[in-house]
Amino acid sequence: MTVLLNAGYEGAWPAGLDPATNTNGAANQSLMNSIYGQLFELGEGGKVIPDLATGLKLEDGGKTVKITLRPGVKFTDGTAFDADAVAFNIKRDLKSSCTCRPTWPVKSVTTEGTDTVVLNFSAPYGAISNSFFDSNANWIASPTALKQLGERKFRVTPVGAGPFKVVSNKLSSELALERNPTYWKQGRPYLDKLTFKSIGGDEAAYQAMLAGQADAYEDMSTPQLVQQARKSGKFTVTQQLSTSPYNIQLNTDRPPFNDKKARDAIYYATDSEAIRSHIFNNLYPTTQSFTGPGGLFHQAEVDGYKTYDLEKAKALVKELGGLTVDLGTINVLVAKNTIQALQSQWAQAGIKTTIHSYDLAPLIQAFQGKKWQAMLQTAGSFDPAAGVGVAFRFSSMSPFSGVHDKKLDGMLGQAAGELDQTKRGQQYADIAKYMSDQSYSPFLFAFAPANVAKKGVTGPGLTSALPAVVVSPMVLWEEVSTSGGKS
Amino acid sequence: MTGNRLATAIPVLWGVSFLTFLVINRLPGDAAQQLLGINATPQQIEELRGKLNLDEPFLTRYFDWLGHALTGDLGRSFASDQSVTSILSERLPVTFELLAYALIVSLLFTVPVALLAARRPNGIVDRITMATSMAGLSVANYVLALVLVYVFAVKLEWLPAIGYVNPADGIWPFIKSLTLPAVSIGFPLFCFYTRLLRADILEQMQGEDYVVTAKAKGVGPWRVLARHALPNSMFGLLTVVGLNIGTLIGVTVIIESIFSLPGIGGALLEAINNRDILVVQGIVLVLAVIVVLSNLVTDLLYAVLDPRIRYGRAAA
Numbered sequence: 146m147t148v149l150l151n152a153g154y155e156g157a158w159p160a161g162l163d164p165a166t167n168t169n170g171a172a173n174q175s176l177m178n179s180i181y182g183q184l185f186e187l188g189e190g191g192k193v194i195p196d197l198a199t200g201l202k203l204e205d206g207g208k209t210v211k212i213t214l215r216p217g218v219k220f221t222d223g224t225a226f227d228a229d230a231v232a233f234n235i236k237r238d239l240k241s242s243c244t245c246r247p248t249w250p251v252k253s254v255t256t257e258g259t260d261t262v263v264l265n266f267s268a269p270y271g272a273i274s275n276s277f278f279d280s281n282a283n284w285i286a287s288p289t290a291l292k293q294l295g296e297r298k299f300r301v302t303p304v305g306a307g308p309f310k311v312v313s314n315k316l317s318s319e320l321a322l323e324r325n326p327t328y329w330k331q332g333r334p335y336l337d338k339l340t341f342k343s344i345g346g347d348e349a350a351y352q353a354m355l356a357g358q359a360d361a362y363e364d365m366s367t368p369q370l371v372q373q374a375r376k377s378g379k380f381t382v383t384q385q386l387s388t389s390p391y392n393i394q395l396n397t398d399r400p401p402f403n404d405k406k407a408r409d410a411i412y413y414a415t416d417s418e419a420i421r422s423h424i425f426n427n428l429y430p431t432t433q434s435f436t437g438p439g440g441l442f443h444q445a446e447v448d449g450y451k452t453y454d455l456e457k458a459k460a461l462v463k464e465l466g467g468l469t470v471d472l473g474t475i476n477v478l479v480a481k482n483t484i485q486a487l488q489s490q491w492a493q494a495g496i497k498t499t500i501h502s503y504d505l506a507p508l509i510q511a512f513q514g515k516k517w518q519a520m521l522q523t524a525g526s527f528d529p530a531a532g533v534g535v536a537f538r539f540s541s542m543s544p545f546s547g548v549h550d551k552k553l554d555g556m557l558g559q560a561a562g563e564l565d566q567t568k569r570g571q572q573y574a575d576i577a578k579y580m581s582d583q584s585y586s587p588f589l590f591a592f593a594p595a596n597v598a599k600k601g602v603t604g605p606g607l608t609s610a611l612p613a614v615v616v617s618p619m620v621l622w623e624e625v626s627t628s629g630g631k632s
Numbered sequence: 633m634t635g636n637r638l639a640t641a642i643p644v645l646w647g648v649s650f651l652t653f654l655v656i657n658r659l660p661g662d663a664a665q666q667l668l669g670i671n672a673t674p675q676q677i678e679e680l681r682g683k684l685n686l687d688e689p690f691l692t693r694y695f696d697w698l699g700h701a702l703t704g705d706l707g708r709s710f711a712s713d714q715s716v717t718s719i720l721s722e723r724l725p726v727t728f729e730l731l732a733y734a735l736i737v738s739l740l741f742t743v744p745v746a747l748l749a750a751r752r753p754n755g756i757v758d759r760i761t762m763a764t765s766m767a768g769l770s771v772a773n774y775v776l777a778l779v780l781v782y783v784f785a786v787k788l789e790w791l792p793a794i795g796y797v798n799p800a801d802g803i804w805p806f807i808k809s810l811t812l813p814a815v816s817i818g819f820p821l822f823c824f825y826t827r828l829l830r831a832d833i834l835e836q837m838q839g840e841d842y843v844v845t846a847k848a849k850g851v852g853p854w855r856v857l858a859r860h861a862l863p864n865s866m867f868g869l870l871t872v873v874g875l876n877i878g879t880l881i882g883v884t885v886i887i888e889s890i891f892s893l894p895g896i897g898g899a900l901l902e903a904i905n906n907r908d909i910l911v912v913q914g915i916v917l918v919l920a921v922i923v924v925l926s927n928l929v930t931d932l933l934y935a936v937l938d939p940r941i942r943y944g945r946a947a948a
Binding site for chain 2: 315318345346
């Protein structure tokens with residue numbers, strides 16, 4: 146089976162596929178999961194499925210985390226997948242320079258016997274069971290193979306205990322895998338061979354699919370092509386469940402958005418419903434807070450949220466004596482289309498807007514320069530406390546935040562540490578309400594790409610929707626099959 | 633002559649390497665920032681900068697690279713830690729085969745079509761040729777590539793839409809795998825070369841004494857065209873082909889990405905995006921060598937085509 150990946154994101158693995166050194170790991174989920182499997186998988190409805198782990202237990206008020214491992218599992222080099230191997234990997238991941246390294250408050254990592262890994266925390270961390278998918282700790286490499294091959298070679302020919310093993314790997318171009326005959330789950334994977342190919346964009350990928358040269362394409366984001374693929378009758382098109390909605394970050398440290406009236410004007414001048422329906426063909430659901438419908442504690446609507454009201458926006462702009470805004474975003478199609486729409490919507494309210502789209506490096510520089518005014522970005526993750534969650538965009542400590550509010554920092558910290566999920570839900574609802582009341586950031590729509598698969602191909606995450614991790618869901622490749630059951 | 637030309641290439645190659653190093657270093661962001669991405673903290677970025685020696689002064693890093701390059705060691709990729717020479721040996725052949733295929737096909741068609749068009753200026757063949765070449769020059773390579781895929785891969789199913797087959801795995805599948813990408817690059821070249829060659833042939837046919845003499849001697853029109861006017865019209869074409877080699881690498885970046893080919897263009901673009909300086913340096917240096925050599929070959933071909941250049945050398 147051949148799967149196409151967009152060269153601009155998931156189809157780029159320039160640093161290789163070692164969990165500790167692949168700095169693009171979050172984008173390369175499919176490749177990493179196929180080779181390493183996962184300790185925990187994120188399944189349908191946000192259900193956490195133990196995979197290479199069998200369970201996770203919190204002790205000592207959440208300060209001790211015990212992870213039990215599946216017994217008898219072997220890496221594809223024949224060595225044992227045991228507690229020592231997992232502890233070795235987690236310690237290595239914690240020290241790695243990848244931003245996908247775990248953000249747990251870890252004091253030490255130890256083992257108990259051959260099947261239990263113990264994480265000792267300095268403080269309780271309520272998101273622990275939901276945070277494996279967001280980090281490289283979910284992927285366990287064979288320590289023996291790493292030692293024998295050396296880091297340099299291991300990056301290209303990695304060894305894990307996942308459903309597939311590496312046949313050949315041309316970085317950022319083609320990864321050829323074959324079935325792991327010793328995979329722990331009986332009868333899995335269904336596929337004998339799985340090849341990932343990098344391709345330059347949605348249009349080229351769609352043409353290749355039409356020509357019958359690929360069986361699936363992950364993360365199509367051009368709305369017109371998604372519609373076309375649906376109408377063609379040749380493919381199964383699955384719109385994934387977003388966890389990270391687009392939002393307009395407002396820099397509250399400097400004019401004009403240090404004035405709440407200016408922030409209110411932006412809320413009232415923004416017609417997210419029009420953008421959602423006219424530009425993106427209603428593909429992406431609306432949201433008024435920091436998680437999408439695929440994430441935990443999602444709220445499509447927040448009480449008191451300021452929705453589109455052109456007259457109120459005009460009145461506020463008049464009261465302010467005019468409003469001029471510099472709005473930036475990252476250089477991707479959906480984001481660029483959205484800021485163009487915002488520019489014209491805000492013009493109707495009398496707001497003069499200059500728009501910029503940045504490549505990654507200049508975008509980072511713009512944030513670090515702290516002179517930016519407004520940025521269209523995505524905010525959130527499956528669990529708001531994990532990965533690139535709400536704190537990334539709204540905590541005082543984050544260099545990518547436009548908000549420096551001690552009260553909000555406290556609320557975010559409390560929700561991240563809470564172990565009772567019902568209480569956490571209420572705390573995040575309070576946070577969403579507080580952010581809305583303070584007009585910190587209008588939320589627009591919960592973007593998620595679509596997966597396109599040839600008829601007859603089925604699999605969780607590929608032909609059935611799963612919650613997204615970062616941007617895309619983790620396809621469970623061991624469960625993917627073609628019409629004959631194998632390929 | 634060849635020795636002198638090669639000697640003058642040395643400062644050119646040094647200049648290319650220095651300017652490339654300078655430009656990549658002046659781009660916003662560095663490898664550490666690019667590799668770690670937007671979520672990285674300043675501490676993480678500093679940590680990686682130290683590991684990659686990016687905190688060393690610019691000139692120290694450049695001369696360190698140059699010293700190693702002179703011994704054949706082009707360094708290792710910041711991103712993958714692969715040696716630059718291994719990246720080049722893996723990727724360069726694909727791009728070389730693609731460009732060679734595109735150039736050969738375009739030139740093979742250019743000469744007869746230009747002769748046919750020049751045979752009767754403003755005749756039906758000439759008009760069709762000029763209209764086709766104008767259309768070809770007006771279409772961007774990536775649009776042409778997608779149209780070709782739609783027609784020949786999706787509708788007719790004659791050729792593959794994506795992928796590369798190594799020649800060791802079969803010559804015919806190899807040729808098939810590169811045909812659409814080569815045509816995507818080669819067709820606009822053919823259009824440009826045809827217009828150029830046709831104009832040069834017409835100039836020769838209309839204004840040169842030797843053509844009049846040949847005609848007066850009763851030499852047939854095709855023979856005048858092919859044996860007399862064509863060799864003297866090839867200088868412009870040769871010059872342009874020689875100069876084109878360098879610029880074509882820009883086209884391969886897009887074409888390789890559309891056709892999922894593991895070539896050097898994609899590797900170069902990714903290395904630039906990652907500010908992977910040593911990979912960019914290595915690729916640019918090798919491309920510069922290829923451009924210098926292709927221009928040298930062009931100059932040698934001038935001597936083959938023009939007897940006066942040989943007489944000049946003999947006299948000297």
